[in-house]
Amino acid sequence: MKKIATLTGIAVVSLGILAGCGGDKPANNSAPSNSQTSSQSSTSSNTAATGSVKEVKVEGTNYKIEVQPVEIKAGDKVKLTFATKEGMHGYSIKNTSVKADQVGPGMSKTVEWTPDKPGEYEVFCNTICGPTDKHTAMTAKIVVK
Numbered sequence: 001m002k003k004i005a006t007l008t009g010i011a012v013v014s015l016g017i018l019a020g021c022g023g024d025k026p027a028n029n030s031a032p033s034n035s036q037t038s039s040q041s042s043t044s045s046n047t048a049a050t051g052s053v054k055e056v057k058v059e060g061t062n063y064k065i066e067v068q069p070v071e072i073k074a075g076d077k078v079k080l081t082f083a084t085k086e087g088m089h090g091y092s093i094k095n096t097s098v099k100a101d102q103v104g105p106g107m108s109k110t111v112e113w114t115p116d117k118p119g120e121y122e123v124f125c126n127t128i129c130g131p132t133d134k135h136t137a138m139t140a141k142i143v144v145k
Contacts, residue, residue: 055079058123060082060089064138074115077114078112079111083103090102091123094123121142
């Protein structure tokens, strides 16, 4: 009986890992929270300044996050669009309330953020999406001057 419980636990954990980065299809997602909007990403430019709002595209693939550099100053309003090419990812910015959960291939979520102080902000995958060594390496930096 103990062996069956152990094997069942291992199977559940393995399926959870496979549903992350290695997965091809997005999970059935409920509506995003008030601070997030979902849309299909069709912009050709990764970053652009629109009036007083800076637009930044953050894109994830299996075991990698890319942020095209854009000059952001403390106090700037920033529109972050989190997109995924492959796998299922969630995104957060360390030491902030910025979060976009469960973004699957071909999907994107947009979050507005106003950084209040200069520094390097770490973007990371907040969805367990594969082996620990590869998942924990899924980081990128946003520099605020």
